[in-house]
Amino acid sequence: MxxxxxxxxxxxxxxxxxxxxxxxxxxxxxxxxxxxxxxxxxxxxxxxxxxxxxxxxxxxxxxxxxxxxxxxxxxxxxxxxxxxxxxxxxxxxxxxxxxxxxxxxxxxxxxxxxxxxxxxxxxxxxxxxxxxxxxxxxxxxxxxxxxxxxxxxxxxxxxxxxxxxxxxxxxAEPLRLTGQPKVGVSMFGYTTPCVNELKPRLNSKGFQAVAFHANGIGGSTMEEFVKQGLLDAVIDVTLHELLDSMYGGFCGNVKPNRLKEAGQRGIPLIVAPGGLDCIVLKELRSELKSRPHFKKDFRFVIRSSEEDLLTLSKLIAERLNNARGPTRFLVPLKGWSEVDSEKTGFYSRRLIELFVEELRKRLSPKIPIVEVEAHINEPFFAEALVEELEKVFSR
Amino acid sequence: MxxxxxxxxxxxxxxxxxxxxxxxxxxxxxxxxxxxxxxxxxxxxxxxxxxxxxxxxxxxxxxxxxxxxxxxxxxxxxxxxxxxxxxxxxxxxxxxxxxxxxxxxxxxxxxxxxxxxxxxxxxxxxxxxxxxxxxxxxxxxxxxxxxxxxxxxxxxxxxxxxxxxxxxxxxAEPLRLTGQPKVGVSMFGYTTPCVNELKPRLNSKGFQAVAFHANGIGGSTMEEFVKQGLLDAVIDVTLHELLDSMYGGFCGNVKPNRLKEAGQRGIPLIVAPGGLDCIVLKELRSELKSRPHFKKDFRFVIRSSEEDLLTLSKLIAERLNNARGPTRFLVPLKGWSEVDSEKTGFYSRRLIELFVEELRKRLSPKIPIVEVEAHINEPFFAEALVEELEKVFSR
Incomplete structure (x- = not known):
């Protein structure tokens, strides 16, 4: 019929x-x-x-x-x-x-x-x-x-x-899945430069980038797309939603399957801690006032704490350890978002090293952790991400 | 071009x-x-x-x-x-x-x-x-x-x-304004029977009814349509939004031009106090508990008070007195909505008479008040509404 x-x-x-x-x-x-x-x-x-x-x-x-x-x-x-x-x-x-x-x-x-x-x-x-x-x-x-x-x-x-x-x-042009593999990429304002660096590099290697705005619904949509088989790999470079969800933050309304679907489907997954440095809230709660923070438009941006990073390292390891496909975690050692800098008082080498140490304890040895001496938004880091993807992506 | x-x-x-x-x-x-x-x-x-x-x-x-x-x-x-x-x-x-x-x-x-x-x-x-x-x-x-x-x-x-x-x-079929005059009709759940009675009666007289759900946005939309010249007359049989807006009620998010545009444009306007008997709220506030009330799905329905009706008579008169076109106010004496009955304890002849008395004091003598010995949802009342419209509608 x-x-x-x-x-x-x-x-x-x-x-x-x-x-x-x-x-x-x-x-x-x-x-x-x-x-x-x-x-x-x-x-x-x-x-x-x-x-x-x-x-x-x-x-x-x-x-x-x-x-x-x-x-x-x-x-x-x-x-x-x-x-x-x-x-x-x-x-x-x-x-x-x-x-x-x-x-x-x-x-x-x-x-x-x-x-x-x-x-x-x-x-x-x-x-x-x-x-x-x-x-x-x-x-x-x-x-x-x-x-x-x-x-x-x-x-x-x-x-x-x-x-x-x-x-x-x-x-309408039919949904034609061309031979060119599609790589889901998560972004938010403070990691957009990273994604802009990623796109041409992915293209030149024969991939096409499909961006998702990690505002809560965007990260969940990327997971849904992985589940529907619409993506062939994921470079999940913006985990910010996971941090915001701990504080009821602006991008925190994310579903519990975040960071799980790629692993479940067994497609290549390259992860980086983009945006885990900053919580974005509509109101500055009194208990957060002692941390580095600033007001951005109608929202406040607040530095995540040592305890936050311990919690996150545990949660990330739990979710990634279930992955059936090749999975790698890349850490940009010079900062995780546009605002993670000396200027805002957000940048802390100690916190980054602590996170890596905790993640290393918990993450399955099958999942390499790659430390990169770069800021997340530097071209060099985007190159490293694509390089890692190429290592595990089989055509 | x-x-x-x-x-x-x-x-x-x-x-x-x-x-x-x-x-x-x-x-x-x-x-x-x-x-x-x-x-x-x-x-x-x-x-x-x-x-x-x-x-x-x-x-x-x-x-x-x-x-x-x-x-x-x-x-x-x-x-x-x-x-x-x-x-x-x-x-x-x-x-x-x-x-x-x-x-x-x-x-x-x-x-x-x-x-x-x-x-x-x-x-x-x-x-x-x-x-x-x-x-x-x-x-x-x-x-x-x-x-x-x-x-x-x-x-x-x-x-x-x-x-x-x-x-x-x-x-798409073009927006063709046929010769058949269009009558805007406001309704909500408790006045739907009235509108169902109205429709065939309007049709048989050569009008077409255009219904608007008076849930806040619906009443405002009807006003907007009048302003755009898309309606030739209005039977505004559901004023419920005006009562809800006094209490931040479910249908209360209505714009300040409610009940004004038809008068401003000078088109025939027949009004009835549908739904002015009941406030619909998500929570039952303590100061309202002494009034007749009941719980409907996730909302509470509460009888309006003498004071509410005084306020409303004033507001309605103010807005109608500015009308440039023929305007009439019809009062169904046996109840203003499906729940305005002896059964719920909502029905009060005294309150209705009080409202009429107050409205009569304030309304310009150019605007007749017609008392109808019927419930708003009775066929007889719909007949009265159409009869009044016919009296003032010139073709």
Missing amino acids: PSAILIAAALDTKAEEADFLRRELERAGCRVVMVDIGMKDPPRIKPNITREEVLRFAGLGSVKEYPKLLEGMKEGLVKLSLDLYAKGELAGILGLGGGVGTYIATAAMRALPFGLPKFMLSTVMSRDIAEFVDTSDICMMHCVVDLAGLNDLSRRLLSEAAWAIAGMANN | PSAILIAAALDTKAEEADFLRRELERAGCRVVMVDIGMKDPPRIKPNITREEVLRFAGLGSVKEYPKLLEGMKEGLVKLSLDLYAKGELAGILGLGGGVGTYIATAAMRALPFGLPKFMLSTVMSRDIAEFVDTSDICMMHCVVDLAGLNDLSRRLLSEAAWAIAGMANN
Whole structure:
């Protein structure tokens, strides 16, 4: 069967709108699979996949109690979408709804792999949508008019949504994984010079660099990409999120799988302690005032302590020791971020040596620690990173 | 000149990506106006409109200081976009960027009218985006890979963004304002039955209903639509946001122009006090415990007080008295929302009569107050609302 756009909609309250979307998609040359996720009244148009079939994907028969029904519908749509995707029948997924519809449809979108068009027409987009979007390449449109019938205005919004996903599904350059191996690289503002030095060096060796902004969601996204098999190696040069997560810092909202997925998948992993020198917080807590610190825009930047580095060395060793692939740890001895310098009072050779000593105690002997007499942002360090990658990357 | 998609991008750091977007849009048959909003290094590709020209739209020459430069660039892009739109040269706007790029580009999107395609490819979407989106029909896509060069993955994201907005701009059903007059109707869960009764009655009289969910952003959006001339009349049957805003309630995040725009524009306005009986809060504050209340899902619903109604009557009268168009206030005497009943202990004839008395004292004699012996959600009340609209609506 040719692949189709899945429309997820409650066909009790949003039938007219869903039907309009179907017609627009067909006009755009797309096949449609209409999935009913309604939970109240009977569907007002006939779906291709009924709500009962969706629930059956979650292993449920007829459910009445609302929270169980809601969770079942969500789980069912996730499994159904993954099933269609696995069979090669999915060209994209289009959801429309308010709070509940967005909750259910985006769960399926988050479960689907990168590169499959995902479009949510939602009345509840003008707010915090971190939960809905997470690390996924979701596209969301603010449905400013309530989905309560067709009119000149809602028709325009619905038509835009349909043609947007049709444009993506029918025409966008396919996700073509060229032969050139992709290397995930983590960065944040204070390690950007390092990544800028890395990119041309990786390119000249036949790699392509894929950067992730290590702001919490970025590091988690890199892990997700490794899990989906989209990366062939990782140069994880910015571990800053791990430090921030100890303090509830600005980039600290990272998932527990950080620094684990590359090891689990067994791809080459080169690590460096970028940003482990500085905590970034919205407020300067009193217990941190005695440390070197300064105010940057609306945030404070504070030097990490000896104790922080002990904790981090333990955590890093634990995660890396489970790696199945070649893994190396490089330490730039002259500083770990743009602000790790004598000027800010952040730079401390003693702290760096202490970290190396602790890491050496804990890290499996299979994982070499390479000390490099350079600052992380110096070209020489980027060269060392690429050199280590080349040593372990087999083509 | 035929209309074009405006690309807003920092051509110092995002030149490669912007150039790729341009090529994809041209492949999709779109004309492109490339606008540089870079603020650091010189542009790496040639724009159609330079950053200096953008700043000139904000009345600025060369600026160096960052905050001033940033605000100037934002204001300049807003004015430039509105200027192109006014000349009929804008087919859509496509932004790409991180925090700063999203801040600048979405400001222009918010300023542009409903129905013009607006697409933001943003690395900072997985968070609270209320400020970026506000009441606008913005479409946003999560750019999960950092915009730091082209690779197999970023190419896919960029191509999807280009084809999505091209699909919207080239094919979506145009915003056609049919002859059928559009009536904005405010609703929330507890007044939905009223709106469901209203819709077919409005249709049968040749109107089309456009519903707005009065959750704070919805009421503000209805006002914005009135301002943009997209509505021909308003049946503002859910004033709940005004009560919630007095308590920082769930739907209380409403703008100060609520209940003002229809009057200012002089279009017919029929008002009813829907939802002024109940405050909806995430927490039950101790000073409210003595009032009738109950717990609904994760929120508490609390009866409004005599004092609240006095305050509201004053506020409503102030705003309505400025109306230049025909305005009427209808009071359903048997309850103002689904929960305004004897069963919950919310219903109070005394409070309703008090409100009417106070409103009558303050409201201009030009604005009739019509008391209706019905509950707000009864068909009879919907009939009364449509009847009043018909009296004042001239075709």
